[in-house]
Amino acid sequence: MAAEGSRVPVWLWLPGATEPVEAAGITVAAAGNRWLFTDNYLEHKDAVSPDPRQLRLTASRKGIALLQRDGLPGVVRDAMPAGYGADRLDAAASRKLTPLELLEHGVADACGALEVCQDIRRKLDWVPQEYSKLKDILVLMQANEPASRAIRKLNDDASTSAGGERPKVTIQDKGRMFLVKMQARSDIAFLPHKEFVLMSMARACGIRTPPVRLEPVGEHTVYLCERFDRAGDPRKPSRRLFASAHTVLRLGLDAVRGDPRRSYLGFADEMRIWCRGSPHLEADLQELWRRMAFNALVGNADDHPRNHGLLFQDGHWRLAPAFDITPFADFKNVLSMATGVEGSSAVSAERLLATSERFALAVEDAAAWLAETSAYVANSWEPALRKAGVREKEICATAPAFSFALGIAADTSAFERVVAQALLPRKRTRRPSHRARQ
Numbered sequence: 001m002a003a004e005g006s007r008v009p010v011w012l013w014l015p016g017a018t019e020p021v022e023a024a025g026i027t028v029a030a031a032g033n034r035w036l037f038t039d040n041y042l043e044h045k046d047a048v049s050p051d052p053r054q055l056r057l058t059a060s061r062k063g064i065a066l067l068q069r070d071g072l073p074g075v076v077r078d079a080m081p082a083g084y085g086a087d088r089l090d091a092a093a094s095r096k097l098t099p100l101e102l103l104e105h106g107v108a109d110a111c112g113a114l115e116v117c118q119d120i121r122r123k124l125d126w127v128p129q130e131y132s133k134l135k136d137i138l139v140l141m142q143a144n145e146p147a148s149r150a151i152r153k154l155n156d157d158a159s160t161s162a163g164g165e166r167p168k169v170t171i172q173d174k175g176r177m178f179l180v181k182m183q184a185r186s187d188i189a190f191l192p193h194k195e196f197v198l199m200s201m202a203r204a205c206g207i208r209t210p211p212v213r214l215e216p217v218g219e220h221t222v223y224l225c226e227r228f229d230r231a232g233d234p235r236k237p238s239r240r241l242f243a244s245a246h247t248v249l250r251l252g253l254d255a256v257r258g259d260p261r262r263s264y265l266g267f268a269d270e271m272r273i274w275c276r277g278s279p280h281l282e283a284d285l286q287e288l289w290r291r292m293a294f295n296a297l298v299g300n301a302d303d304h305p306r307n308h309g310l311l312f313q314d315g316h317w318r319l320a321p322a323f324d325i326t327p328f329a330d331f332k333n334v335l336s337m338a339t340g341v342e343g344s345s346a347v348s349a350e351r352l353l354a355t356s357e358r359f360a361l362a363v364e365d366a367a368a369w370l371a372e373t374s375a376y377v378a379n380s381w382e383p384a385l386r387k388a389g390v391r392e393k394e395i396c397a398t399a400p401a402f403s404f405a406l407g408i409a410a411d412t413s414a415f416e417r418v419v420a421q422a423l424l425p426r427k428r429t430r431r432p433s434h435r436a437r438q
Helices: 039-043 084-093 099-105 120-125 131-138 147-154 191-204 264-274 281-298 349-359 363-388 392-410 412-422
Strands: 007-012 021-027 034-037 114-116 168-173 176-182 212-217 220-226 242-244 309-313 316-319
Touching (some): 007 099, 007 120, 021 039, 034 039, 084 099, 131 147, 131 168, 131 176, 131 212, 131 220, 147 168, 176 191, 191 212, 191 220, 191 281, 191 363, 264 281, 264 349, 281 349, 281 392, 349 363, 363 392, 363 412
Antiparallel strands (some): 007 114, 168 176, 176 220, 212 220
């Protein structure tokens, strides 16, 4: 446990670099931790803040107060082991570790380009295992053995710093890095298959996703998703800064489902600040709307703010590729993030079209995309799941996830009436300035 007055270094990979620099330090204090950039980092010609809103580049000797009760800025929390990885670290220590201890002891597969630790050499010495080794373990396992057992055998019971509740591991295969997921005992049936299908469908609908694969290995099935925050040699990669929508929205630790601050519209507003000057800003705003709509069309109610984010690439922040898209059989046309100005997370064609211009997308274009994509999803979901190996009983059970798309595709006349209503002239209220909203 970090002592009062101690300082924990923050290491950051600059764009294209394969070695980190000490960019800042977190000073531990009972009155509240503080973040202070190093002088050397501030003088670096390529210095960039991992959070231009909360952690502005400044030479202030007082540093920046970290006001959350865990004493961490959001972008560091994005890199902290959570869920399955945190549970494994706690089990190894026989106690619940503090946030700074989790950051210290986790392996170097955290999302983004930050490590917060004293022993950076241990992080740099970590290398992801070869996929072939995981396959060797899997072929010897019975179908009823949990996937977490293979992951623990692969890493000699070491943990992962990648967040989420499901067992997962970062591997390398043919010079590229992948995040691997497999069926866990607590998962809904055929979850890897379903995620592969929906990610593939999202890409077909013009949504940017990382390359994904689904492969049978022995009695198990492996889902692989390429790491979009890593590049180059997996043994010594360059890393890209990442900030989750939870961080970008500056949400508290208590921001749970139903909190109106967890909002697609709010995320779009913040993108206009974070991504200012990016040549991709307008296209990324439009894609965020399409992702919101696509999540509704496929029943992905796991679209919480940690499953969206921004990536620093080519000198600008931009919308990160989509990930973690899965169908929920009990989907009731309610997402995890707010879809309207009043803070509700409900979805309907009317609500989606009413907000499109907030995402720099004309209503006509939004309506055309929604009609075309609804038809595609309605016609594709069932054969795609079947081709991926999902059993017929489970395909039928998953049908409610696609009810929104099926409804639009089945009654095009009703949808056309909704579009006509959305295109009627309406009073436009002036949006408050960014300064007024802060």
